[in-house]
Amino acid sequence: MEPGFWQDKWNNNEIGFHLDQVHPLLVRYWTTPPFLSARRIFVPLCGKTLDMHFLREQGAEVIGAELSGKAVTAFFAEAGVEPEVSEWSGGKCYRHDGITLFQGDIFSLTQDQLGPVDAIYDRAAVIALPDSLRQQYVRHLLTLTARAPQLLITLSYDQSQMPGPPFSVDAGNVQALYGDDYVITELAGADILDHEPGFRERGLTALAQHCWQLTPR
Template sequence: MIDPEFWHNKWASNSIGFHLEDVNPLLVQYWPSTKPTREDKVFVPLCGKSEDLVWLATKHEDVQGVELSNIAVRAFFAEHFYTPMVMPINGHTELFQFDELSIYVGDYFSAPIKPVDIVYDRAALVAMPAEMREQYIARLKNLLNPGARILLVTLDYQQDEMVGPPFSVPESEVMHHFSEFKVTKLYRDEANETHPKIAKQGLTRFAEEVYLIEA
């Protein structure tokens, strides 16, 4: 199991190779597959300081995120020149709120996230080691309103060839975890021999996948 200190140290040392400087093009391309409406409540688990939050907030009136690192959340608001209201929720959680955005700084498993209609998971499930994924998904399912949708981005590689995170979550595991849902694979990008994960780390395969999961 990955200790919370692992992620605190990543942000403290600015070792954030997982952070994208721009909006994820996969979000832009496949968000319409969720059939979103402006009124749909959106949740982004383990959101970091993602630019995706800003993009989603232009399209929805209620976007929630949760992030373990106070450094990441303060950086997000500072970099966008937003001045959020900051409210202590309990001894372990703070809520940063600005217009459509509500970001909880604290533990995903205990933050008081409100039920939602759409989840966008680019960096959460793949950040969880295998022994934590069942618990992560159980919590996620408890946050879903009837008819909710999940846009899930995963990675597929030979796990014994590279130490995560990010971890490999192959299609068979996605189907297992969401067996009671309708699962549609929307995309698979198979890396070629010039990709750094293949060329430099010598992986047998490396692919990014996108799923639409419908309750």
């Protein structure tokens, strides 16, 4: 999948994946160990998610990575704040009041640039990537964060019924991607198709959402 695909989505305002509220599963499970004590949180492929404001309100520093410059500028503009902007090797870096967003290719981001991370919140990253990039992403993420604990939200469905993104990432995929490095605990799982009519229109007959806690081995 070319970077231009996501750039076009943002430029054309085709962002049905963006929620206009904090994700309920984040609210429900972030208040449990090991996440509650996390002081620096990484949000990969963050878009302009309101989840970052929630995490900041918990007292943590939030660091995001996002390809689209439009998404990053919209995040701060919609909050009514003016970030400090600087350059990094992969693009621009935006900072304001404990939130830092690296705009550019996440695969260009290094551990030194990111700094220490206590936890990862992934709602939209692993499901945004096709199988050909997913393994590369996971290995890079683990290197970036030194295998920090993760709160991971995935979707699974019959991939033959609908082309991604979002792509189907089922329990077997999660185990194959993360099982060597993490103890995997399923926190929640439910069919959400009745709440996502757009996916029914795209041909799905079932759509499961799962929330996972990944604890380093």
